[in-house]
Amino acid sequence: MAEDNDSEPIADGSGTGIVAPDDETPTWSERKERTQGLSRLTYEYFERARREDQDLRMESDYVERDVLGFPAWPHEMIRNFALTSFFVGLILFLSATLPPHIGPPADPSTTPEIILPDWYLYWSFGLLKLGPLNPELSILGGEKLMADRTYGVVANIVVVGFIAMVPFLNKGSARRPVEQPFWAGIGVMGVAFAFTIAALSVKNLLPMDSHLLFDLTFLIPPVLGLISYTVFRAMQEGYMYSLNRRYYRLRPPK
Amino acid sequence: MPLDEDKYPVESDRRRFVKGVVGGASLAGIATAGAAAINSTTSSSGGGGGSVTFRAIENTDGPAPRGMPQIPIELEEIPGEDDFYIKGRWPEVSEVEEQGKTLKVAREDIAGETYSSEWFQYCGVQTYPGVYPDATEENSDLTNYFRYNANSKFTWQNEEVSGGQKMKLSHFSDYETWGNGIGTAGIGKPASGSWRSEDLEPSETMAVEVIRSSRIEEAAQDNEWLSKTTDKGVMAHLNKCTHFCCVPAFKGQAGAANFGASDRVYCQCHQSVYDPFNIISTNYVALPRPARD
Numbered sequence: 313m314a315e316d317n318d319s320e321p322i323a324d325g326s327g328t329g330i331v332a333p334d335d336e337t338p339t340w341s342e343r344k345e346r347t348q349g350l351s352r353l354t355y356e357y358f359e360r361a362r363r364e365d366q367d368l369r370m371e372s373d374y375v376e377r378d379v380l381g382f383p384a385w386p387h388e389m390i391r392n393f394a395l396t397s398f399f400v401g402l403i404l405f406l407s408a409t410l411p412p413h414i415g416p417p418a419d420p421s422t423t424p425e426i427i428l429p430d431w432y433l434y435w436s437f438g439l440l441k442l443g444p445l446n447p448e449l450s451i452l453g454g455e456k457l458m459a460d461r462t463y464g465v466v467a468n469i470v471v472v473g474f475i476a477m478v479p480f481l482n483k484g485s486a487r488r489p490v491e492q493p494f495w496a497g498i499g500v501m502g503v504a505f506a507f508t509i510a511a512l513s514v515k516n517l518l519p520m521d522s523h524l525l526f527d528l529t530f531l532i533p534p535v536l537g538l539i540s541y542t543v544f545r546a547m548q549e550g551y552m553y554s555l556n557r558r559y560y561r562l563r564p565p566k
Numbered sequence: 567m568p569l570d571e572d573k574y575p576v577e578s579d580r581r582r583f584v585k586g587v588v589g590g591a592s593l594a595g596i597a598t599a600g601a602a603a604i605n606s607t608t609s610s611s612g613g614g615g616g617s618v619t620f621r622a623i624e625n626t627d628g629p630a631p632r633g634m635p636q637i638p639i640e641l642e643e644i645p646g647e648d649d650f651y652i653k654g655r656w657p658e659v660s661e662v663e664e665q666g667k668t669l670k671v672a673r674e675d676i677a678g679e680t681y682s683s684e685w686f687q688y689c690g691v692q693t694y695p696g697v698y699p700d701a702t703e704e705n706s707d708l709t710n711y712f713r714y715n716a717n718s719k720f721t722w723q724n725e726e727v728s729g730g731q732k733m734k735l736s737h738f739s740d741y742e743t744w745g746n747g748i749g750t751a752g753i754g755k756p757a758s759g760s761w762r763s764e765d766l767e768p769s770e771t772m773a774v775e776v777i778r779s780s781r782i783e784e785a786a787q788d789n790e791w792l793s794k795t796t797d798k799g800v801m802a803h804l805n806k807c808t809h810f811c812c813v814p815a816f817k818g819q820a821g822a823a824n825f826g827a828s829d830r831v832y833c834q835c836h837q838s839v840y841d842p843f844n845i846i847s848t849n850y851v852a853l854p855r856p857a858r859d
Contacts, residue, residue, distance in 0.1 A: 419768035422768075
């Protein structure tokens, strides 16, 4: 930006036009993402709102100061001590009032009728039951490449690997599902799969045919993902309309 | 000007040499300490184990890799009663010379098949006192009698007999009609128990299942192996699922019906199914018994 002297910014294309990037300068991929549709619109609105706020700030005579934080002593330490005392007190109180619950050691010579891991591990437990997906390869003479047990463990690596890969495929610049219906659909599929694979893990307790359950485990997630994709796509237009309406109600055009 | 010009100390041949020596020495130190730590915290491998051919009740469904090993049985007459104790047969213990060492092995030939203690060395059972070939010489409490366990999945067992009692043939006299509402009645009467594990911790108890069935009786008529390892329709198997070592049961769970296993041995953990009336020859790699002091 030019200083407040006579020289105006050169806009006729004769200069280099190169402006050194600062922290606020969007990257090229960010610019590209904002060139069309809903993301372009929300970006413009945010940009305009930010600009207006900045102008208001410049006009005001309030002096802003940079406060980096409070000093560790005494401010932070008093707060930390209060929090620590509260939780230590809570632990002492609970350990004094609740009876110890540790039972006798596990007995490997009997197995209880219902034997399951903790509920939040059902998805992983379900992956151990993917035996029917383990292909019998004709190149190995109808043998399986790895045992069903190994296959189930490898399936965990595949799932965790995919979740680790998603941030590299899509950084998540959207703030709401309607902005990127495809990735929202992928997300819905993943969440649905977490539930269906958990249901598969307790197939012996569900009152339905286990083969049907196995098929549904892999059919339901893509169907739900597709439905949510189409719904989000259909919502985009209406969302832009209501965004426009609310924006101009809040900040009427001058 | 290179970016790291003001770096201290300056990169030089001498410095690279020192880095190499120090780095190599610390890696060697870490490797030595790691090896020593692993050596001190793990027990050295013991005797027995390796590839073994054994007789198993067939694994028909589920993730289990193979069937569960059968235990040959014998009936021992009870003096003064018209009844028999059901005993598991332990292979003859002998000393053999292998690779310059004298080892005790429990191994014998039955109907052309080598029956050995290595049939049972999987799922941690290889560490149980009862699986060592000469276990009964060292611990005189251990016997080959099958004994009932206390909390069984079978109502008849919980009501009519008590835990620790020796299994008798007369307890199975209604085997041709017995049923518990799971699967077909009259195909066999099961009991769960332990073997060679008297007064041991539950974590050292060899779980077994005994089934008396007319199907076994019929199959034994023209089968040399079955006629020598079963008697009056009584057969037994080590009750450890070969998948993840749970304890399954024959007609023990109503849920087995969902997996077509109400007339078979069904494991509730991962739905492995075994057919106790189809005894096949198969093989696996037995784990070595840890060396004992």
